[in-house]
Amino acid sequence: MCFFSMGGNAHNTSETQVQRIAVAGGSITEIIYRLGEQHRIVGVDSTSVFPEEAKNKPLIGYVRRVATGGILSLEPDLFLGEADTGPLKVIQQLQRMGLNMYLFEQQDNLAGIEDKITKIAQLLKVEKKGQALVEEIQPDRLALQHILTQATYQPRVLFILTARSGQTIAAGQGTSANEIIQAAGGINVTGSLKNWQPISAEVALQLNPEVILTMGARGTANAEKVKNMPHFKHSIAVKNNQVFSLDGGYLLGMGPRTPQAVVEVAMIFHSQAKLPEHYSLRYASTNQTPAVIAKQNKGD
Missing domain, CATH: 3.40.50.1980 (Nitrogenase molybdenum iron protein domain)
Structure with a gap:
């Protein structure tokens, strides 16, 4: 039986097509x-x-x-x-x-x-x-670059994995969420942390992000929950209605839909940018951003 090792250096020595x-x-x-x-x-x-x-x-x-x-x-x-x-x-x-x-x-x-x-x-x-x-998926890659060439500002972003019982888990360096924030043209306000880390209410208050992203199943109530948390409800993000919940597999899965998800996040970060003329979102996006998406798809 052929063996594939871990990493990117394995070789297929079998002529038999795998079936199971x-x-x-x-x-x-x-x-x-x-x-x-x-x-x-x-x-x-x-x-x-x-x-x-x-x-x-x-x-x-x-x-x-x-x-x-x-x-x-x-x-x-x-x-x-x-x-x-x-x-x-x-x-x-x-x-x-x-x-x-x-x-x-x-x-x-x-x-x-x-x-x-x-x-x-x-x-x-x-x-x-x-x-x-x-x-x-190449149109998604090109659409992202098109947005970023129009960007004039990098918003300060907080990505929350979970927020239960007052315990907030945020994305630091080395996480897929940190990679997405940077790729979409934002600044991760907890980028000095490593991996996923809990942050206290005091730290959360000091961060005062301009955009908050949280993970939910295709836009669940997570965003509303975050808005009502004492350490976020007075933040710039909440005041400007910039709290968004996105499906975790769609955004962080690193599968065929993720490049489009990054385009969607970039549209959140750079709301004045225009999408390429013939580009449109092909997969179901988060239900938190329909107005933004509709505006960008129309090129208004």
Whole structure:
């Protein structure tokens, strides 16, 4: 059986097309569906929630806590995982057992989405489908650059992962949210922190962000919850109605929809910018920003 190592330096030595794939990572599942090869998926992790029908696949656990038995019971001939797939002891067990495997480390970021798509298409031996999907997201990349060339100001942005019982978890450097903020032309007000970190009410008051982004399922009540928190309700963001809730998989998943999500965030940051003449959002966006999107799509 062929073996794929972790990282970007593995080589496919098998001439047999894989037919049974176990997946740990929502972006990988989404890409396989977009390639039209979902019939080969025999199991997914709990982050694989898009498209909706992916939820009907057998579960192998959470991406960071997959189980050896759960994976092997599905008899996969290929296991694909994102960079944070774990725990390490399970990966090592699967390696020792000779499972055909590839973990995406180098491509698991915003800049690496095209490479991730290309690699998955290669592993599944559907390279033409992969190239078509790569080409499909290029208008999003160009639209982002078009917005950024018109930007005259970088807003101060706070990204909140959760805000429960007064405990706010914010995005620091090394997080996908920090990468998105910077790519969209903003300044992360908690960029001096590392990874996801809790911040106190006192710190939150001092940050006084101009824009607050929070993660919800396609625009849930998270934004309203944040607006009513004592340490944010007097912030510039709340006063100017610049608190937005976006679907986590759409924005941070680093899958085919993420480049459009970054365009949407850039439109929030730079509301006076215009989108390219023939560009339009193809996927469902957060329900928090319909007016902004409508205005930009019309070019008003």
